[in-house]
Amino acid sequence: xxxxxxxxxxxxxxxxxxxGWLKAGFAGAINIVDPHASETVxxxxxxxxxxxxxxxxxxxxxVIAVKPQVFGDLAPSIAARVGPQTQVxxxxxxxSLATLExxxxxxxxxxxxxxxxxxxxxxxxxxxxxPETTPETIASLKNLLAxxxxxxxxxxxxxxxxxxxxSGCGPAYGFLLAEVMAAAGAAHGLDPALAMRLARKTxxxxxxxxxxxxxxxxxxxxxxTSPNGVTQAALEVLMSDAAMPSVFRDAIAAAIARDNALSRxxx
Numbered sequence: 001x002x003x004x005x006x007x008x009x010x011x012x013x014x015x016x017x018x019x020g021w022l023k024a025g026f027a028g029a030i031n032i033v034d035p036h037a038s039e040t041v042x043x044x045x046x047x048x049x050x051x052x053x054x055x056x057x058x059x060x061x062x063v064i065a066v067k068p069q070v071f072g073d074l075a076p077s078i079a080a081r082v083g084p085q086t087q088v089x090x091x092x093x094x095x096s097l098a099t100l101e102x103x104x105x106x107x108x109x110x111x112x113x114x115x116x117x118x119x120x121x122x123x124x125x126x127x128x129x130x131p132e133t134t135p136e137t138i139a140s141l142k143n144l145l146a147x148x149x150x151x152x153x154x155x156x157x158x159x160x161x162x163x164x165x166x167s168g169c170g171p172a173y174g175f176l177l178a179e180v181m182a183a184a185g186a187a188h189g190l191d192p193a194l195a196m197r198l199a200r201k202t203x204x205x206x207x208x209x210x211x212x213x214x215x216x217x218x219x220x221x222x223x224x225t226s227p228n229g230v231t232q233a234a235l236e237v238l239m240s241d242a243a244m245p246s247v248f249r250d251a252i253a254a255a256i257a258r259d260n261a262l263s264r265x266x267x
Contacts (some may be wrong), residue, residue: 003028006059006081008074010034010041013091013148014065016119020147022049031059058083061144068092068266075103082106089141093164094262097130097157110141113160113168118148126163127153165255173251178203 005021007014010032021030022044030050032041037052045052059081066074071092082088088109090100100109110129117123125145129138133154142151155163178199185195210220225231238244 003060004031004057005029005061005063006031006033006057008033008062008064008078008081009066010037011065012116012119013114014063015041016148017063017065017091017144018044018050020121021144024147028060031057056080059086061140062086062088063144064088064090064092066092068094068262071095071266072103079104087137087140089144093168094259095266096263097128099263099267110137110154111157111160112141112145113164114145114148115168116171121147121149123149124167125149125151126155126160126167127151128157128160129154161256161259162252164259165252169255173248174203174207 005026005028007018007030010018011034014032014034015038018030018032018041031054032045032050032052033054034041035053037045041050041052044050056077062078062081064071064078071078082104084106086106086108088100088104088106090109090111091114092111093113095111097109097111100111101107107130110127110133112125112127114125115123118125125148127138127141127145129141138154145151152163152167178196181199181202182192182196185198186192190198206220210217213220215223221235225235
């Protein structure tokens, strides 16, 4: 069965999804609505791979990938594309299922929170659906998100802010780790460019090793920590109560608080 797909917003995440659908040979028409489409999206349209900014029509599947701050202004035009059988999937942070229902006039709504490694197919996406969502619909939604990488869930909406704080925001934590490692190396005499290369490749390699290994993160950490060695000396600082464990608890709590506040702002 073919579907009529409409993607609202083709920024980095939206275009990553659309590119994945095209590579997978999506069996249906892909409509993209974005008045400021990138050269890549325009090239798809020029080849007739997608239809760019077509006239308003009802979609079978409607994916919303715009910034949450502009959703309120766009909601009436988006709602015009929603019919009785349209399934809506939002990848906007902080816009609740209740807000989607109210502004789009449909109960067939779901949310997903991808992260930026999805741009290279190495991401993880959290799926959030209503309790009454059918297994068939859940399977269809997971299939749509698969081009970005792993898909977890569905989970309840009450847990989505915490999941977002871990995986949605998480890539920034990894990038920050490379950044501060390099800065620390430079502070101790390394050439800054060399320090960044060392830090970047080390973070990349650690992630690749974790992906390839069946051991958990704690075991992998222990495997590279020799008793009374230099790694242990560093970890005694990083793992002290006032360091990474406490800082990350506070950081996750701050992200959750902001997500909840954004939900209130977009109601």
